[in-house]
Amino acid sequence: MSGVINISTPVSNISPLLADRLESLRVLLVDDDEFVLDFLADMLHGLGVKSVNRSLDGQAALTAIDVAVRSPQLVICDLTMPGMDGIEFLRHLAERGFEGGVILCSGSESRVVKTVESLVEAHKLRFLGTLQKPVQEAALLTALMDLIGRGPTKGYGPIEKLTPEDIRAGLDAGQVETFFQPTVRVADQCVVGAECLARWRHPKRGLIQPVAFISVAEEHGLIDELTMAVFSKAMTHLREWKRQGHDLKVSVNVSIDNLNRLDLPELFADMVQQAGLKTGQVILEMPEIHLMSNLATRLEIISRLRLKGFGLSIDDFGTGYSSMEKLKQLPFTEIKVNKIFVCGAARDSVARAILESSVQMGHALGMRIVAKGVETQEDRDLLAAIGCDEFQGYLVARPLPAEEFIPWKMRWDAANCKSNG
């Protein structure tokens, strides 16, 4: 979840399991207004949270984190504070490798909030959303649920990352799994493909999210092998779907570090060919925020991938600093708009404006526009109104295990797809 939190979760609907998790949650509030600190602390206590620490400014909060025996699992932070403001505080938080959740709590204008939301995501902090002041209990609870209301295989609070040795051994043992989140065409609601998402099947910890292993792989020279493993599995499944009569495309995430490998285009093209597929069925997603730095050195690889017919997608668009000028020079075929500018856009004029301008600009450059994070029919209707091409999000489906994808697709298309193809 991200963006303004306004979904109501009835307070009475807290299961004993979640109540236990709330009780043990460690929260740090950062706000220069003692009234707000008192009010939020009181609200958290009312929800069952026992450990609530408070800081009146960013520096005091950082000190509290540095000296804490047990780091907070959640920081709720104001933006406008004297001295170190919330924006600077969040940067310092990211530099410390903070792995807990972050909620913004603000009375600032929505445009500033949107920018900060992008920044939080760019810092790779675990962003749970923004609470508008005055804070409503149900909205706060919804945000807390997003942090603690995860299955037993998914942790909250500090993430226990895999070690490089785990990753090495896991790659050898084939522990990488692929899930698929469907992409649907706005015009006719038909499934057109899926984004391939990596998961790790650890023998003891069960299914693990990418946040626990991607950065470790990147830091220890294992990302190429990981990406190849994911790509290979994606091709295997795409081939099987084709054999079953489903002509789909698949998006695969490419780390920016992969673009240092000169033979990347050939490796990918060979795998596609061996699977009996076409490169045009494969879209390679690259994050905007990392793409635009050191662009010159990566431009050769990007261009050669496009020459071989791969689709190229700018992922999480809106979080980087792309200019029209730079985009014109790049052979990208698709823009994937960050969910911050999509989720809740029907009611958020700032998000809507950014989404609309992304659609207009992308179409002007001949690119397809895909919206991420669609969770409501209202937002889906907005996409249709502004000309967005495709979308994905919980309104359609969460990421699905590979073996569930086609049965799900058939049910979805039967119920929703307006085309006969």
Next chain:
Amino acid sequence: MSANVQPGEVAGHKDNSKERDNGDDRRAVEGRSDNDVIDLAILGRLVRDDPDKVRKFSAKFLEAARETLAEMEAAHIGGNLAALGGLGHKLKSSARTVGATGFADLCQALESAAKGNDMPLAEVLLRQLHPLLERIGRQVEQETA
């Protein structure tokens, strides 16, 4: 067109909604009776209508607001418009929380006046905050007794 678009600049349109009639700010609280300077039902909804919490947080707001107004006066005497605006920003959230909507609007207007470098307007707004806070205090006392 830059990808770093400013909302309001999409497709050549400009957002004029921020152009304000400053007279509205000056007239912000004229005509309000003591009965409607604060709506404690707003606070009540935020605290599950717990009367103890309504009493507690309305009292906290009054205390915080009096302290902040004193800081505002000091900032005004010192000619520090930026500080005045910052204090207005800070106070408006707690005012909205307790249902002192008119007071919150004045604080927001003060914040805007500071950003617009308009000291005369800020002074006008500041002069309205004190009497309004007194009226809020009287109403809170009556309703939470």
